[in-house]
Amino acid sequence: MYHHFLLVIHLLAATVWIGGHLILATRYLPEAIKTKDLEKLKTFKDKFEPIGMPSLITLVITGILMAYDYDVTFTKWFSFSNGIEKVISIKLILFITSLTLAISAQLFIFPKLTPKRYHYVTILIIVVTLIAISMLVLGSLIRLGGL
Template sequence: MFKWLIIIHVLGATIWVGGHLLLCLRYLPEALKKKDPEIIKAFEKKYEIIGMPSLFLQVITGVWMALSVYGVYLFGFSNPVETAISIKLILLIAIILLALDVRIFIFPRVTKDNLWWLALHIIAVTIISLLFLYYGIAIRFGGV
């Protein structure tokens, strides 16, 4: 069972991190250069179909592995694996807060004049996603 949880988790991470790298490195520079938020909106509309389910799968499989396989307490910092898992949960909360901010406040009002604010959120989510990857790998090597 653990093998399947890892496969699903890594597949979700591939979609999530890869999608945000693509957005940040390919579409965001074009949108900023042209001052056109529609480029970002078009990407998000297509990516959201697989991006959000991949994040959901990562949360489910990650919590499942943390509790059943590693036997750790969520938000526990008593050993290196618990610390890595807890950091990933804190990063998840940050991603959720950024996503809510974008969905509720930024996307509905984004224009060429305030596109930079959306860009900061995209860059932040991409960096956090790479940190997810780092701490996930750290778990496989004994934690942090």
């Protein structure tokens, strides 16, 4: 029952995280590119962060707890020994990549965002959205025993 509770909380947080990025990528980004009005992206980012960041933190916490529930402890991360360890390790790599991109966006991309530099934020949004979707697909493979 404990694992199922963690899974439900994890999926709810994933819904917020992935849903927000899909809305950003499919609704706000095309409009911002078309109109060259990047303020809409900044506004969305500012409004999404108060719910997106707690969702991401929830994903990390519940993900680690579920990994431990599958006996994939810290010492087994990145061992790629079995199907579930492979999925968890790949998800951790994708999370670290996503975190690196988020830090880069906060420090370098959004502070210098201009219509001439919109391609940086476009690439960032698409990559982070694809990473989030990839992590969802990988997580679904756990029920099948992993990769």
